[in-house]
Amino acid sequence: MSEKIRIDKWLWQARFFKTRSLSAKMVSGGHLRLNGNKIAKPAQNVSSGDVLSFPQGRIIRTVRIEALGTRRGPAPEAQALYFDLTEKQDPVPRNPRYEGKGRPDKKERRALDLSRRDGVF
Numbered sequence: 001m002s003e004k005i006r007i008d009k010w011l012w013q014a015r016f017f018k019t020r021s022l023s024a025k026m027v028s029g030g031h032l033r034l035n036g037n038k039i040a041k042p043a044q045n046v047s048s049g050d051v052l053s054f055p056q057g058r059i060i061r062t063v064r065i066e067a068l069g070t071r072r073g074p075a076p077e078a079q080a081l082y083f084d085l086t087e088k089q090d091p092v093p094r095n096p097r098y099e100g101k102g103r104p105d106k107k108e109r110r111a112l113d114l115s116r117r118d119g120v121f
Contacts, residue, residue: 002047002048003047003048003068004045004046004047004068005045005046005047005068005069006042006043006044006045006046007023007027007032007034007039007042007043007044007045007046007052008020008023008024008027008042008043009023010046010065010068010069010081011023011026011027011052011054012072013069013071013072013073013078013081014063014069014078014079014081014082015072015075015078015079016054016056016061023042024042026054027039027040027041027042027044028040028041028042031054031055032052032053032054033052033053033054034046034050034051034052035050035051036051036053046065046068047065047068048065048066048067048068049064049065050064050065051063051064051065051085052064052065058092059086059089060086061084061086062084062085062086063082063083063084063085063086064082064083064085065081065082066080066081066082066083067080067081068081069081
């Protein structure tokens with residue numbers, strides 16, 4: 001029989017969430033998929049080879065469980081617990097700041113204030 005561990009505990013040990021209660025909220029909120037099926041119980045058991053999908057920040061993370069941890073160790077130890085299947089995404093560009101588009105910064109606001117004081121509208 002293969003070993004199993006609670007999903008909220010594994011997510012915490014693999015350092016996807018800062019606290020175990022945050023990982024439990026993610027699972028109970030219905031935001032996590034285990035092998036393509038939504039789960040809503042933090043006590044759901046997982047084992048090696050299972051695939052998890054969940055949102056983290058602005059991306060959807062997809063990971064395959066490689067090992068079950070015994071403790072919440074340092075980052076290199078936590079990264080050995082899973083294989084990341086998430087597709088690499090280009091970073092979302094920030095709002096354009098050219099040709100006067102976008103919100104002015106402090107220097108540009110000062111220049112606008114000075115030009116308005118001179119009576120040029």
